[in-house]
Amino acid sequence: MIGGRRPLPGRKPADRRVRVERPHSPYFRYTGPGQMVAKEAASRAPTPAGRALARARAVVFGRPLANEEEIGERLAKRKALAIFSSDAISSSAYATEEILKVLIIAAGAGALAYSVGVSVAIAVLLAVVSLSYRQVCRAYPSGGGAYVVARENLSQLLGLVAAAALLIDYVMTVAVSTASAIEQIQSVIPQVYDIRIEIAFLSISLITIGNLRGLRESGNIFAIPTYLFVGLALLMIGVGVLHIVTGTVVPIDQTDVYSPPATETLTLFLLLKAFAGGSVALTGVEAIANGVPAFKPPESRNAANTLTVMSLLLGILFVGITVVSRAYNVLPTEPGGPSVVALVAQSVFGASSWFVPAFAVATALILFLAANTSFNAFPRLAAILAEDGFMPRQFSFRGDRLAYSWGIVVLAAVAFGLLAAFGGDTHALIPLYSVGVFVCFTLSQIGMVRHWIGVHGPGWHWRAAVNAFGAALTAIVFVVVVSVKFVDGAYLVVILVPLLVGMMLFIRHQYAASSTELAVRPDFVSGEPRREERVVVPVPGINRSVVQAVNVGRSISDDVRAVYISDDQDRAASMREQWERQMPGVPLVLVESPYRALVGPLLAYLDVLDRAWPPDREDPITFVVIPEYVARHWWERILYNQSAKRLRTALLGRPHTVVVNAPYRREDPSSFEPAAAGSGPATDPTQPPSAG
Amino acid sequence: MTAVPEPSSHAVRRVVIAVNGGPSDERIVRIACELARPTKAELVAVHVVEIGWSLPLDADVAARSEDAQRVLDIVEGTAEKERMKAETVLLQARDVGAAIVDEASERGADLLVVGLPYRKRFGGDFAIGRTVPYILKNAPCAVMVIREPMTGESSP
Numbered sequence: 001m002i003g004g005r006r007p008l009p010g011r012k013p014a015d016r017r018v019r020v021e022r023p024h025s026p027y028f029r030y031t032g033p034g035q036m037v038a039k040e041a042a043s044r045a046p047t048p049a050g051r052a053l054a055r056a057r058a059v060v061f062g063r064p065l066a067n068e069e070e071i072g073e074r075l076a077k078r079k080a081l082a083i084f085s086s087d088a089i090s091s092s093a094y095a096t097e098e099i100l101k102v103l104i105i106a107a108g109a110g111a112l113a114y115s116v117g118v119s120v121a122i123a124v125l126l127a128v129v130s131l132s133y134r135q136v137c138r139a140y141p142s143g144g145g146a147y148v149v150a151r152e153n154l155s156q157l158l159g160l161v162a163a164a165a166l167l168i169d170y171v172m173t174v175a176v177s178t179a180s181a182i183e184q185i186q187s188v189i190p191q192v193y194d195i196r197i198e199i200a201f202l203s204i205s206l207i208t209i210g211n212l213r214g215l216r217e218s219g220n221i222f223a224i225p226t227y228l229f230v231g232l233a234l235l236m237i238g239v240g241v242l243h244i245v246t247g248t249v250v251p252i253d254q255t256d257v258y259s260p261p262a263t264e265t266l267t268l269f270l271l272l273k274a275f276a277g278g279s280v281a282l283t284g285v286e287a288i289a290n291g292v293p294a295f296k297p298p299e300s301r302n303a304a305n306t307l308t309v310m311s312l313l314l315g316i317l318f319v320g321i322t323v324v325s326r327a328y329n330v331l332p333t334e335p336g337g338p339s340v341v342a343l344v345a346q347s348v349f350g351a352s353s354w355f356v357p358a359f360a361v362a363t364a365l366i367l368f369l370a371a372n373t374s375f376n377a378f379p380r381l382a383a384i385l386a387e388d389g390f391m392p393r394q395f396s397f398r399g400d401r402l403a404y405s406w407g408i409v410v411l412a413a414v415a416f417g418l419l420a421a422f423g424g425d426t427h428a429l430i431p432l433y434s435v436g437v438f439v440c441f442t443l444s445q446i447g448m449v450r451h452w453i454g455v456h457g458p459g460w461h462w463r464a465a466v467n468a469f470g471a472a473l474t475a476i477v478f479v480v481v482v483s484v485k486f487v488d489g490a491y492l493v494v495i496l497v498p499l500l501v502g503m504m505l506f507i508r509h510q511y512a513a514s515s516t517e518l519a520v521r522p523d524f525v526s527g528e529p530r531r532e533e534r535v536v537v538p539v540p541g542i543n544r545s546v547v548q549a550v551n552v553g554r555s556i557s558d559d560v561r562a563v564y565i566s567d568d569q570d571r572a573a574s575m576r577e578q579w580e581r582q583m584p585g586v587p588l589v590l591v592e593s594p595y596r597a598l599v600g601p602l603l604a605y606l607d608v609l610d611r612a613w614p615p616d617r618e619d620p621i622t623f624v625v626i627p628e629y630v631a632r633h634w635w636e637r638i639l640y641n642q643s644a645k646r647l648r649t650a651l652l653g654r655p656h657t658v659v660v661n662a663p664y665r666r667e668d669p670s671s672f673e674p675a676a677a678g679s680g681p682a683t684d685p686t687q688p689p690s691a692g
Numbered sequence: 693m694t695a696v697p698e699p700s701s702h703a704v705r706r707v708v709i710a711v712n713g714g715p716s717d718e719r720i721v722r723i724a725c726e727l728a729r730p731t732k733a734e735l736v737a738v739h740v741v742e743i744g745w746s747l748p749l750d751a752d753v754a755a756r757s758e759d760a761q762r763v764l765d766i767v768e769g770t771a772e773k774e775r776m777k778a779e780t781v782l783l784q785a786r787d788v789g790a791a792i793v794d795e796a797s798e799r800g801a802d803l804l805v806v807g808l809p810y811r812k813r814f815g816g817d818f819a820i821g822r823t824v825p826y827i828l829k830n831a832p833c834a835v836m837v838i839r840e841p842m843t844g845e846s847s848p
Contacts, residue, residue: 007749010785010794011830017794020754022761025780029769030762210792277794 001218046417046451048104049634057400062213064400075403077306082226084291086311087173087284087373089230090366092317094180095122096325097340098277100332104258106266112326114271119322122278123315125477128470129285130311132445135463136289137303139451144384145377146290146444151388153447153454157501160442161383163261164500165436167494168288168449170374171380172436173283174415178203179424181367184339196424201416203368208412211375214401222372225365232359233317240324240348251329254348258332276480280434281318284370285311286441287377294376322346339363351530371415379407389511390504399444428451435493437444440479445471527608532620534559536609539627540576544584545664550586552662556623565601598643599650608655625660632666704733709778709791709800710827711739713763713818716807716840718770723768723838724805725774733803737767740788768814774797797832804831808839 007016015100025029027042038484042554043064045051045658058064065073075083103111103303135144140148146166151159178200185199192199197390210218243249321344324330328347329338338346342360349355379395383404386395445467452464482490521590524544539546539562546562553560562579566572572590593601606622613619626644631637644661651659709724711717719735728735741754754760764780771778785791796804806827813819828835 008794008798010790012790014786015794016749017783017791018750019758020782020784022755022764022780022782024761025746025765025768028766030758031760031765031769032762384795 015493035375042064043551053544054372060209062217062397062401062593064266065402066213072217073214075216076296077302077309079216080288080291080295080302080306081310082223083219083376084288084306084373085223085284085313086193086226086366087287087371088281088314089226089317090177090370091281091283092233092314092321093229093341093363093367094339095119095278095281095318096322097332098280099274100325100330100340100475101258101260102270102274104331105260106270111266111270112331113273114266114274115323116319116326118271118278119319121275122281123469125279125320125470125473126285126311126318128440128466129282129445130307130474132441132448132467132470133286133289134304134307134665136444137178137307138523139448140289141292141300142384143287143290143294143380145381146440146447147381147384148449149444151450153450155444156538158443158447160501161389161497162440163381164497164504166381166495167378167437167500168496169283169434169436169440170378171414171418173374174371175413175418175422176206177367177370178415178419181370182424183365184367186362186367188248191488194519197420197545199421200424204371204416204419207368207372207375208408209441211372211379211408212399212401212403212405214403217401218372218375222369225362225369229362229366230313230317231320232355232362236345236348236355236359237317237320237324240327240344241320244327244349249327249627250347250687251327252343254331254333254343256337256577258334272476272480272485276477276484278318279313279438279477279481282441283434283437284373286315286437287373289444290377291380294380362564372630373686374415375408375411378411380403382407382410383663389508391507393511431623434496434608435478435481435490437475437480439497441473441474442478463692495607495673531555531618533623534609535561535618535623535625536606537562537625537627539564539644542578544625545629545662549662550583550627550662552660553623553625554586556625556660561587561589563591563602564590564594565598567593567596588653599646602647603654604648606654610656619656621656623658623660625662628661628663630663630665697757699734703731704728704803705731706734706799706801707727707803707805708718708792708796708799708833709735709737709738709767710804710806711763711767712788712807713739713759714807714809714840715765716809717837719761720805720807720838721767721770721778722774722820723836725771727774727803727836730827735776736781736801737771737778738781738783738792739763739767740783740785740791741778743784743786745755745786749784749786751784753781760821772787776815787826789823789830792823793827793832801833803834803836805836805838808837810842819822 024036028036028495029039031037040565045054071491086408091423096115096119099115100112103118104330105111105113132275136145136149140152142148144151147159147163148255149159149350150162179196181203182196182199183465186196189340207222210221213221227385263302285307288303288310292299292303295306315350321341325340328344330343331349332340333343341363342356345356345359382391382395384396385391394406395404395410397404397406448467449464449471483494515528533556535557536550537553537560541564550560550562562583563689564572564575564579566575569592572592575590576590579586587606591605606624609622624647626647630638648661651657704727706726707728709721711720715787722737727733739760740764741757741760743753748754760782764782768778768780781795783795792806794806802822804827806822806824808824811821812817821823824837
């Protein structure tokens with residue numbers, strides 16, 4: 001009979017039919033002979049509490065997505081631009097200030113006039129780096145950016161150096177950009193200072209949740225602030241340039257101008273320092289090359305075009321803000337004062353204009369969102385490293401929403417930890433910031449030079465030349481950045497990068513060692529098991545769970561013995577009598593434990609068994625079958641199985657030992673009646689050998 | 693050969709699709725989905741495993757047959773691709789046509805979609821088989837028969 005279903009009547013007596021149940025159907029779908037695909041219901045939590053948790057997760061993070069929905073999660077160029085460019089574009093909010101802060105030292109020597117030139121030089125560097133990364137997008141469509149380029153063309157070690165530098169940089173980006181966004185708010189509402197850690201936590205948590213909801217949704221959430229900033233900044237530059245062209249510029253009066261110890265000479269080093277300072281604008285440019293697979297097909301082309309648009313926008317914003325700031329003679333203020341970009345907004349539109357607060361909000365938002373680029377790039381890089389065995393494998397697993405959840409959560413935790421440790425003041429971290437990125441730029445461009453030389457494709461000469469030029473430029477910037485910021489904290493990068501590289505090499509070594517140990521030779525064919533087996537069942541008395549555990553043991557091997565550990569001689573004697581009567585054929589070993597210990601004597605007994613085994617025979621496999629009572633409710637778990645848990649922990653990793661749990665459910669069909677009814681001693685059914 | 697319901701006069705509410713595990717299953721499921729979509733009609737896919745007289749009708753045949761289960765799983769997958777949901781029914785019966793007609797009438801179907809392979813009898817005549825004529829003759833609802841296209845060799 002099938003499911004006990006009675007045949008259904010048809011039009012004629014011979015037309016009866018039977019409906020066949022399809023028990024697999026809610027959970028699986030057959031796709032080929034012996035092959036099934038699990039449906040969403042198969043992953044559903046079996047308990048009400050688990051289902052409630054899953055519902056709560058679905059509200060916060062969205063419903064789980066299947067693998068085939070991955071393509072729907074891919075990013076169109078507009079959303080990708082918002083996600084991957086927020087870091088780079090946000091740097092236009094402070095890069096000009098970085099240049100001016102250096103050049104103001106030699107303001108008397110007319111150094112400030114060079115700010116536009118320096119910004120143009122940085123824009124040229126940006127163009128070269130972008131051109132190079134466009135080529136990386138096309139040559140390495142699987143993503144990975146500098147790490148993959150260096151790994152493929154230079155060496156594994158240099159790849160890891162690039163990866164380590166980038167990972168550090170991404171963490172820094174989250175910490176630093178969150179802190180500077182809070183500073184932006186603080187310059188308008190000073191009271192914010194007291195709750196800056198809470199704001200940081202909230203902001204990082206929101207970005208984390210947004211990213212855990214998956215790429216597409218985080219694109220939806222984060223696109224608006226990015227485009228708002230870009231739109232307002234372009235408007236500001238446009239109006240500013242119009243004023244310059246029409247000659248209606250009215251330079252502003254500043255009172256709290258930043259005044260570091262001044263010199264009267266303009267040196268090349270000072271210009272280089274300004275160049276290095278402004279080069280923070282380039283951080284985040286590499287993010288797109290890391291995330292090529294996140295784009296809709298054709299991935300490489302879309303990524304390369306998005307990169308171009310991003311670089312153009314960044315270049316226009318950065319040079320534009322610098323040009324307008326010079327025209328209005330905007331100078332950096334003392335710490336705590338308004339930022340250069342805010343002053344530019346005030347100069348162009350007037351301090352009372354609606355534009356000024358709107359632009360301040362947009363700037364704060366884009367600075368918060370600069371962290372979002374890291375939230376996309378860090379997990380992807382970590383996943384590629386994990387696939388290569390340099391990071392724990394969990395980093396390459398995708399969560400319910402196809403996002404690399406581990407990378408996202410780890411990044412959030414480390415970045416917030418840094419922020420909290422520094423009390424929300426990340427000035428100490430800033431020197432570390434942007435050092436790593438230039439290591440990557442340099443390594444990836446040298447790698448690309450070797451790539452073109454190796455490939456010898458059409459136009460390889462000029463491609464290699466562009467990359468070589470870029471490599472030389474970024475190497476110079478790297479040297480300048482490190483020498484300028486070394487004492488301030490860049491030395492930490494010199495310590496952290498080797499540490500991270502060492503850690504990654506160690507992880508790889510561990511994985512390699514374990515896979516060698518676990519490897520099965522291709523010519524190996526598994527034969528019949530040849531090792532002898534014996535079973536030890538620790539028993540707390542006689543009850544149904546014990547009987548079931550002994551029977552499980554009997555199904556494994558004929559060599560079964562029960563072990564009863566007790567501190568009471570009389571009880572032991574009565575147990576022996578009852579055991580022999582009710583469990584004939586299964587030897588019982590009584591172990592007296594005057595110190596009331598349970599686990600120790602059992603382990604010692606197992607050791608003795610091992611020693612007693614004839615040395616000329618291969619060690620047997622010892623199955624320790626532990627009777628367990630299945631709790632129906634969560635609170636019952638506190639009442640039962642505590643000794644079983646201790647025993648299991650103690651046996652974990654013991655050589656030649658397999659621990660078997662024999663769970664007894666109250667609902668199990670009873671095969672004990674009437675033999676076991678009321679016959680066992682009044683023991684806790686799940687207390688395996690208990691001495692008391 | 694084909695009796696199509698007139699969409700204007702009669703809204704389709706329940707469509708029964710008879711599938712046999714043949715190559716045309718996917719096509720008829722897609723067509724049924726298109727027909728059902730405008731009125732959000734219910735889709736029921738029926739696959740019948742014929743049981744010979746040597747076995748009892750309720751013999752454990754279809755439940756154990758991965759092939760039989762897979763026929764309906766593929767239908768389910770095809771419907772999902774079309775963003776529709778199909779209920780699946782696996783039957784054991786002595787006669788496929790009778791089981792399909794009975795199931796369709798029990799479920800109150802107003803359209804029955806069935807595929808027909810293009811086969812020729814020995815001698816070259818088109819072979820329509822037993823099942824489709826039975827359905828056309830006995831089904832209480834509208835019936836749509838979708839004959840698979842002729843292949844190069846089978847075309848006249």
